[in-house]
Amino acid sequence: MGKNLFLNLLIFFIFISCGRKSEEVGDGSSIIIDFCKRTEEVGEVSNTDTTPPSVISTTPSDNATSVATSALQTIIIFSEEMEGQSMTTNVSDTSCSGTIQMSSDNFSSCVQMESHPTKNIGGEKWYVTTSSTLSKSTIYKIRITNDVMGKSGNKLVNCYTTPNGFT
Numbered sequence: 001m002g003k004n005l006f007l008n009l010l011i012f013f014i015f016i017s018c019g020r021k022s023e024e025v026g027d028g029s030s031i032i033i034d035f036c037k038r039t040e041e042v043g044e045v046s047n048t049d050t051t052p053p054s055v056i057s058t059t060p061s062d063n064a065t066s067v068a069t070s071a072l073q074t075i076i077i078f079s080e081e082m083e084g085q086s087m088t089t090n091v092s093d094t095s096c097s098g099t100i101q102m103s104s105d106n107f108s109s110c111v112q113m114e115s116h117p118t119k120n121i122g123g124e125k126w127y128v129t130t131s132s133t134l135s136k137s138t139i140y141k142i143r144i145t146n147d148v149m150g151k152s153g154n155k156l157v158n159c160y161t162t163p164n165g166f167t
Contacts, residue, residue, distance in 0.1 A: 049152035054079045055160040056124075058142050064166040069134040071114070073127055074142060076100065078150070081123035086149040089113035089128050100128050101143045104135065107161075111140070123151065141165040 059075040060067045088098040096103060096110040100117055103110045114131040134140060143161040 049150075049154065051080075052154040052157045053082060053148070053150040054156070055144055058162060060166040062162040062166065063164050067134075067166050069136055071129055071131075072134055073129045074100075074102065076117075076126045076128075076142070076144060078124045078126070078148075081151045082119070082126065083149040083151055083153075084119065084123070086147060086155075087117040087119070087126055089116055091115060091131070096143075099145045099148045100126070101145070102130065102140055103143070104138045104140050106141070107143060137167060139165040139167050 056077040056079055057075075058077075060072070086099060089100050090097045090110055091113050094109045094112055096107045098113075100113075101107065101110045102113075111134065112131045114129045117126045117128045119126050141162050142165075143159060144156065146156045146159045149155045
């Protein structure tokens with residue numbers, strides 16, 4: 001998918017109005033003034049967002065212990081609003097598909113999720129819930145692939161995986 005292109009927009013409006021105007025002077029008489037008036041108005045400037053999104057945090061956090069194992073809700077917070085169509089999970093089996101994954105065997109297989117990710121109002125916080133109970137005393141890692149995309153069209157630069165996982 002190509003990056004969206006945005007045009008930088010800088011518009012100047014110049015209005016010139018010329019004419020004659022009569023001004024009263026302090027002694028009651030009036031004088032005629034010839035004038036030209038110039039008005040400038042600066043329009044909106046929009047810049048292209050080229051900063052890729054990043055993962056700010058995950059819950060459960062890396063190295064978390066004694067995490068509840070039943071229908072675990074995972075929360076991923078990104079640095080910016082994310083494009084909903086790029087946020088997917090595997091809801092049909094244990095293959096590692098989708099852009100948000102959880103695994104206990106270094107992503108040879110993945111935990112099936114209950115449904116596709118949902119977001120908060122701002123779109124930078126995403127929620128996904130496991131479809132079954134996780135095994136106790138097992139280390140799980142969370143992975144977000146570099147196919148996730150911010151609203152501006154920029155993708156995550158590298159795949160993000162929690163280094164140590166949670167138990």
